Structures are given as C-alpha cells and as structure tokens.
Amino acid sequence: MKLAYYPGCVARATGKEYEISTRSVCSALGIELEEIDDWNCCGATHVSNELVAVGLAARNLARTELPVMTGCSICYSKLRSAVLRLEDNGVKRKVNSVLEREYTGAEVKHLIEVIMEVLEGADDGVIASLEGLKVAPYYGCLLTRPCGGIDSPENPAVLEKLLRTLGAEPVDFRLKMKCCGGPIFMTEEAAASDTAFKILECAKESGADAIMVVCPLCHLMLDANQHAMEKKFGAEIDLPVLYVTQLTGLALGLGVEELGMGMNSVSPAPVLEKLEAARGAEEEEGEVC
Amino acid sequence: MRIGVYVCHCGLNIAGVLDPQDLSEFAGTLPDVEVARDIQFTCSDTGQETIKEDIVEHKLDGVVVAACSPRLHEPTFRKVIADAGMNPFLLEMANIREQCSWVHMEEPARAQEKAKDLIRMAVAKAALLNPLVGEVMPVSQDVLVIGGGVAGIQAALDLADSGLRVYLVERKPTIGGYMALLTDVFPTNDCSICVLAPKMTDVYNHPLITLISYAEILNIEGSVGRFTVSGIKKARFVDESLCKGCINDCAAVCPVEVPDEYQFGLGKRKAIYMPIPQSVPLVVCIDPQACVGCGLCAEACPVDAVKYDQEPEEFKFDVGAIIVATGWKPFDPARKEEFGYGRYKDVITGLQMERLLNAAGPTRGEVVRPSTGEIARSIAFIQCVGSRDHTVGNVYCSRVCCMYALKNAQLVKEKDPDADITIHYIDMRAGGEGYEEFYERAQRLGINFVRGRVSEVQEVDGGLVLTYEDTLLGRFRNSRYDLVCLSTGLEANSDADVVGNILGLAKRPDGFFEIAHPKMRPVEAHIDGVFIAGCASGPKEIQVSIAQGGAAAAKALRLLSRGELALDPVTAMVDTDKCIGCKLCVEICPSKAISVERTAMVDEASCKGCGTCAAACPVDAIDMRLFSDEQILAQVRAATATKREYPFIVGFLCNWCSYAGADLAGTSRIQYPPNMRVIRVMCVGRVDPSFVIEALRNGADGVLISGCRLGECHYDKGNYQAYQRVQVLRGVLEAVGVNPKRVKIIWCAASEGEILAKEMRTFVDELKEIGSIGDELKGGSA
Amino acid sequence: MNEFTKEVLRLAGDEVKTCIQCGTCSASCPTAHLMDNSIRKLVKFVLEGMKDEALNSRSIWLCTSCLACTVRCPRGIRPMAVVSALKQIYEAEGMRNRDSIHEEIFNRHIKERGRVSEFFLSAEYMLRNPQSAAQIISFGAELIPRGKIDIEIRPDSIEGRDEVKRIFEELGGA
C-alpha cells in the first residue's frame, strides 16, 4: 500500500516519537509513505477564517494524487472538513483561484484507519500480543468530529477494536471523548490543565496500565504535562501515555528505539515490564507442556 | 350566438361610480349581443325574472351578468338560467363591483373604461362557452379503512353506524394500534385499554364491518367511487374460526421464547402467542420465524385449531372511498447515541415506560430498573428525543411527548410520592383542553422541571449520570438517576409506504402523508375519494386522532351517501390526435387523474380542473372544458382591444387566493390604479405561456400573474409550476429583446387584498420606468 | 438586526438565528464550567446584538475548538463557528489580549513561512506576553532535553510560501 503522508507541524516537534514510530510501524506493515512535497501547516485550531483554513488544507491535498494519511487528529479533522467544504463548487472555485495546483478531490485517512485495515487483512500480523495489558483508549476531540468519518462521534469503538486486535484489553474509559484542552494550553494553561487532569484521573480510576493516544497534542497534554499537573493538583498519576503506533509497534515486535519510547516523559517502563512478565509466564507455561 | 348582457346598479354600489346605462348601451354594440339592459338589483327576484323572460323571448344561448364577483353570485345566476331551460355553464360574469367600482372610487372615468373592457372580455368568452353536462356515476358505497388504530377504529364505527359497509384492513394480528399498549392516558389519566377495548369489540361484532387482520394490501386500482382493492391475509397457522383464544394450553407447551414486540423488548412471548389479552380478533398466532415446528401446540390445542399448513389467503373487493389511518412508528433512540439507549439497560423509552406502568405489563405495574429489577426511586425524563432535532433529520415537534412525560411522571409519583422525578425539557408544550392544568398538576405533585437539553447520559458505578446546563440558572450539572426515560418522538410509519405509493399519496418533508390543505382540508388527501386520519398525517394525541377518524368518516359518507357522484364537468380533455404520449401531464397532475397508455386519458371523476396539465402539454393536446385556451385567448384579445390605459396590464389571478384577495380589496375599499384587466383562472398553473405572449403581442405593457402563497396552492403545487414556467418565459423574452420584467409573478392569499393592491401600484410604477411595450425593441434597432 | 449580528451570521451561518437556547452546546462543552458566558449565551448575545458583552467574554478564548457543540446542536447550528466569527471580529476591531496575540503570531508564522515552529512560536509569544515565561520555560525544560524541540537559529520556510500568503490575503478578505 502506498500513501501520501502528511506529518503536520507537531510531528516535527513535540510529537517526534509519533513520527518515528509511525514510520517504523508503517514499514513493518508494508505501507509505503510518500511525504507530501513542500506541505504547509493546516492552521490547526488557530485559523478562524474558514475559507483560509480550507485553502491551507486544499494546498496540501492538491499536491498529491495518492490518498492522504496523517496521524494528527487535528490535521485529520481539518483536512476532512476541507474536503467536505470543497464539495461546494463555489468554494472550490474560489480556493482554486489562488492555488498553484488545482484541487480536484481527495481521500483523507487517519493513521489508525490504515493500521486497522492492514492488521485485519493479515492474520499473522501481531507477533507479540499485548496480552495482559489494560489500556485506556483516548479518542480526544477531533478524531471523530465533525461526524461521518472514522466512527461515530458519540459512541466510537474503533480504538477498542484496535486494542483487542493487538491483544490488549481496552478499559471502560468515561472521558475518552472529552477534549484534552491542548489547543488552548499555551494561552489558557489553567483551563487546559483542569480539563486534561480530569482525563488523567479518570483513566487512572479505570485501572488502566497506560493511555493510548492518536494525536500529538493529546500526547503533549497528557504525557509531557503530566508531571507538572501532578504537582499543580497534588495528586499522583504516573500513567504512561503511549501513541497508538508505539503500542502497535510493541505488538509487532519492534524495538523500543524504533518506537522512540525514550522520548516519552512518563516512563513506559512499567508497561514494558508487564509485557515482559506476561510473555515470560507464557513461555514457562509452554515449557511445562 | 345570441347573448344577453345585464349590467347591475347594485343600488349605488356600482352606479355610484360607474354609469350602468352607458355600459349597457356599450354592451349592445358588441358582436353577438342580442339584448343588453341595466337593472337595479340583478340578483333580486325582479332582476332574475327579467333574465328568465329574455332567455325565453330572445332565445338566448349566452348570458353575461356585469355585477359583483362570480365568487359571490355565479351559483345564483347559473341556477337562474338553468331554471329558464338554459345550460348553466353558458353564463359569464364581469366583476365590475369588487374589482372596479369599489376600488377606483376616485377615478370614475377610468373605471368606466375598465368596466367596458371587462364586459367586452366577458362577452368574448360567453360567445365561446359550450354547454357542459356533469355526468352522474353510480358508485360503490363501501369504504376501506386501512389501519386499525384508534383513528381507523373510530372511522370504521362511524361509517358502519351510518349504514355503510366497511372493510377494515389491519397489518398486525390485532387491531388497537399503539393506544392498546398505553397505560393510563392524558389528560384525564383513565385506563387506555379500558376505554379502547369496547370499541375494538364493537368493530368485531358490527354486522357491517368486515375486519381483515394480519393482512397486507398489495394493490388498489381505479378512482373515486370505484376502487378495487386486493391483498393477502397472512397465515396465522391457526384457524380463526376454531381458536377459542384460551392461549394457555398451546403457549404453555411451546418451548420457544422470543422478545415480545408488544412489550417493546421488556418481556418475552412464545412462538405461539396472543398479542395482547384484549386482542381483536381474539385468536392466537404462530410466529413462523420463531417456531421450531415441534408440533407440541397442535397436540395441546383442545379444539385442533393449529394448522401448520395454512396458506395466505387472497382478498379482493370494491369500495367507493378509502380512509388511510396507518398511524406512526416510534423513533429509534439508539440513533441518539449520546443517550446510551441500547448500551445502558436502565435507559428506556416512553413506550417501555408505558408498559412498566401498565398493570398488565411485564412487571405488573412496577417501575423497575431493567438492570437489577429493583424499583427505580429516581427517574429522569429527557424530552425531544428524536424530535426538533436536525442531527436526526426530524425538525418537527412530536406534540404528545411533553404530555405523556407529564402523565408518566404523575403516575410514578402517585405510586411513590417520595420518588425523585425530573423532566429535562427545552420547552414544555401543553396546548389542548385541560393540558396546561395537567402540567400544573404535575408541578403540584412535586415533579422537578429543568430547562436545558441533556447533552449526554453515562453509566457510572451502576447509576446513570446526566450532563446538562440548567439554562434558567446558567449552571452546569451532573445528576445521577436510577432510571432514564427518553421521550422519543413519533415518525412517519414505514409500514404505510407501500399503501402510500399505490395510492400516490404525497408526503411532506417530515415524511408524514400530506393533507389537501394545511388548514382547510385536514382529513382529505390530494386524491379524490381518499381521506387521511390520525397520526398518518402527523403526530397527534388520541382525542384528535379520534376526531379525525370521525371527520374522515363524515367526509366519506358525504361523498358516497347518494350512491352516485355528480361529476364536475370543469375538467381537462385530451385531443388524442395531438397527444404524443410524453407523460409530462401524468407527473404534473396533482390529482393523479391522468394516465397514459398510448395517449393520455383523463379520469373525469378525479380531475379537479386546475388546468396545470393543459398549460404543461408541449403539443397543446390538452384543453379544459371551461377556461379553455380559446376562451382565455379571446378574453386576452378583448382586453387589449382599446388599451385606454398606460401602462396597460393583463392579469391572471387564481380563483382561490388571488382573485379572492382582489375581491377583498374591493370589500375593504382599498383603492388602486385601474390599469389592470383581470382574467380569472382556477389555478395559476393554468397560465400557458402563450396567453402571456398573446397579451404582450397585442400591446399589453405588462402581465401580472398572481397565485396562492407557496405551499398553499389549492391544487398542491400549481404555483410552483407557474413560477417555473414564468422563469423560462422570462428567459425567452430576454432572448428576443423584450424586457423580462414585464412579466411578474406574485403570491397573494385571499386575506391579502392590501398586498395585491400594493403589488399593482409598484408594478404600474415599474412598467412606467420600462416604458411602453416595444420601446426596448425600438431602442435596440436604433 | 445590527451590523454586528449580521457580520456574525455571515461568518457563522444564517441558521444561528434559529437557536432555541436549549443548552446542548454548553452542556457538551469541555470548558463551559470555566467560561464567564457559555457558548449558549454567546449565541444569545450575538442574536441580541450585544457586541460588547460578546467580544469581552473570556469564553471566546476558552473554546478548544473541539466541535462537541457542533455535532450535537439540534438546530444544525455550528456554535464553534460563532466563536471563530467572534475571534475574527475581535481582531478586526483592533482589540488585543494574550490569546489574540497568540492567534495573530500563529497565523503570521504560517502566512510568512508556511509552517509553524514550536520554538519560534513560543519565543515570540513569550516576548510579547512576558507573564507566560514561567510556563514556557518550564515546559521547555521538560521537552528540550528529550530532543523534542529543536533550538533553531533561523526559522526555515517552505518553498510555496508565496502561495500560502495568497491563501491568507485573497481568501481571508472574503
């Protein structure tokens, strides 16, 4: 499978381990990624003018013939909203009048759709099951919104399904769809942390060993900011936050370096240990038989 | 032709502004006019006698009365000439009162000229009138009622009690509809089945009602007065004539259990089952999907009623009228995923609550949490689930759910005064007799009301947490309840789709069947002889459903009581030599009166005479018996014969709204400039572009077309048709260099005389700006 | 209807007029409990033409753009689009606060270079809004050692920056 890859700005900065693990997992799964040439920022949640936002997305989409894949939920939502808006011929005409390459239509996919597709097709894809691992699947806001994309915006199940495919156990996670507050973190730290911390507490209560995220901004809020928030709210969380690609990579038997695990703020060591223990136990059992 | 013209003084109503004597002298000079007179009060006995005498003496074959509006006295004068032995359709009226003397009081001279034109136009049309005879057709006096809910039951009983034979066809194994499944009902909280069951039994026992239950209508042919209905009665696998309805023996031995659709999934039933204890007919039924064919029930049945080899039976009968009472279907709340229905056991629907509260329900009247079976002590009702909601495509209010939530909240509270009950609403809608009082009663019982739509329901530690904003306080809350009841709305019943398609019933955007007029004809379909009652035409409570059942019965009775139908001769006719069989007319006819085999055929019993087909036919193969092309073109030419006005306007006004609006301007003495000569048509859909072109060709500076407001057309969508045609025509005019603004189309209701007068004033000004017809052509060539 | 209302309707959609103040949007909003005027009230302010109240609401800047309101509004309104409209009007009116400054820097960086760099974004924001220094520095201390923020000397740009600029200038005017 060959796809156009749209990394987005965050993957090149605070989300580096996402990009590293994305590339490793894709190559392990036989997905060829062709980075969109000279891509620009999608504007994220900061470009208030709708038409400009559509224009920014359209420029990226017009630069490839291939289906476009991205791992960032914000980029994904922005690109997809643009595709919907561009179905209006008036909007399309206006936008095309400023673009160098004409936008004619595009298919946008989130990384997890691609992973699911490949794993479902291959019956021996997962070589080292994540059995025994309890994971809180965190959707965040924009993976499923606006509606009509990957899954229902109210009661999605795609991440749970993916976790089961990897052999992990998805826990019941009430706040899985609440926004992490990331987009306002820089300017409204108090509000953003208030929102994010509730999500961490909820994940902790649910008994998970780790949280799985699908967006670098969510990761920033829940992982990089976790220690600061623990201090601020005076409560211990200490919950590893792993990218979907990091968990998938572990299940595919990739090494921690290939998955950029050293860059996570909250140490993923307990997760690795638990997996190790489970695998060890399995092997022992195997020897007994 | 020998035409008599009678110009009325109407006391000073006409003569105060116009000079009737001069008008009658003028009329005398017109071709074909044999006698012309002015009369003080033409509608008086003496006036009527004068006309009758002239008819005999002068052997008249056409009569023109220049007086008030035909909407007022056309029936009077038709009767007058019929009494004198003339065909009543040989009458034409010139409206010189409402649309002349009363609206141009300050300008008698111009009004006099206009009156002359109006008389010339009437005479021109009268010369082309043909005698028309309304045929009389014998009809079947039997009626088909589709759907045995409360609306259909009421219709069937009212008809049968009036002596008509009724076929009541019900899809389910029992009649009763949803009302049979409700607990106590608002606004009086009496037991639903207790008031309904006697009516159900009456249906069964009535000698004039043939109940065909568990049946499906497959085809309906023919038209008003002579429909032929056919369908099948599904196999129950039980002989109706033998089954005693004892149910215990067979169901007790049946090994198969499935969810009971009559308990909305809260209980179970066997594969052999009685839908409800009060089923009518009181006969069991085997569910072929569930039955494993073990044969135990047949052995157990003491009267050998079980027949595994029963086949579906076909039926076929003729009826004169049809009442569609197919009801509604509940909104599926699983579509509102945020409320967790289907995911959380303790989130239930209004109908499930009805069953829980029902003494004959799965819990014998206890309101329990399905998850644990414990009594629910705190209950939240969430309103408007699936109604008033664009996200699920239902924009309308379901009308009964506020009331049924109030009711069920009261019923719980009466059983358990300490129960904590909250209704979460956007607006409480309690319009109806005794309804607001009912709302107040709920408040007095201590039920809480929170204004604010719940955003989501989540199960937390075995309880249900609702998230909402109390919008009156502006506070955000999470509240915990044992049980959440979703006040799900009513949707159009998909079970009725087949019947709707066969009959050609129109659907509103909300999916329910459309009635012939949103106010004036609440139980009539667009199709003659078809009536709609109850929730089939939109959500409504029991009281209104019953009222509509009765109203539909009365309408059917009125239609069929004489055993024959006098057909209105004002219909369309097809010139089969010209017709090319394109079927355009079939699509356009709002009454489904045209069918095409090789050429088009008009079913005169169904045609309502709007004339939209005649205007649409691309080869002019359709004409109207009255308001014919020839007659209207003659009126156009007569109107433009002298053109003593500038700008000169020819108007086409629809009979029901705009012409009536113009009459109202008259009775209200609203003054407007006398530049327009009006031609009355039944519907603006009748206005053929060739009429407009003829007017412009003959030197009219402008043409005004006025129909009912959009959505209010008396023939469904004639005004939309007219609008489209005008748009096309404007394009053509522009292409040949005529200013398209010369043709104007407006909407005016019968109550909007002022609007019509205002439009007329503006149009006159606009035309002055454009200049005389032909100016633009001169300019172009210069 | 005043000019302010008209402008918001133009930007956010005419259907905003049909709001029934049901509170679905505000009850779905993750930051509503922290807002001075909830998203529901903002819509009401707009419809009542209460420009000052609307533009001075802190809420505009507490919206995370999560679209929870937008997928649920029973009238098919996009309440978040109302927030976006208010942000645009706020900036067009020349009003400034730390949030709008951040927004302005972010947009300018894309406009001039095609992409944003965390480093320059934070740096400029810190300069313009010194109160944010503590937060940014401590966050930097968390991220820089992990190699997640590159300390750049010169911000790099994409080749198509002129095209991106045109997108802002020509589409932004509409």
Ligand SMILES: Cc1cc2nc3c(=O)[nH]c(=O)nc-3n(C[C@H](O)[C@H](O)[C@H](O)COP(=O)(O)OP(=O)(O)OC[C@H]3O[C@@H](n4cnc5c(N)ncnc54)[C@H](O)[C@@H]3O)c2cc1C
């Ligand atoms: C939870 C709830 C509580 C309510 N409580 C009250 C109350 O307290 N008071 C009140 O006034 N109203 C109440 N209502 C409203 C009430 O249910 C309706 O007013 C009533 O059911 C309307 O009756 P109907 O005959 O029009 O339709 P229905 O009851 O739907 O009956 C239609 C019948 O037509 C049959 N049918 C459908 N299609 C076909 C077909 N193609 N061929 C043959 N038969 C067909 C159906 O099987 C059904 O038997 C409540 C509604 C709900 C949802």
Ligand code: SF4
């Ligand atoms: S034959 Fe069918 S209905 Fe009768 S007892 Fe057996 S399963 Fe039940």
Ligand code: SF4
């Ligand atoms: S009746 Fe009440 S609950 Fe039902 S849709 Fe209307 S307002 Fe909502």
Ligand code: SF4
């Ligand atoms: S959800 Fe929609 S209708 Fe309800 S208050 Fe918000 S904007 Fe208004």
Ligand code: SF4
């Ligand atoms: S988009 Fe903004 S206003 Fe809407 S729910 Fe999310 S944070 Fe609240």
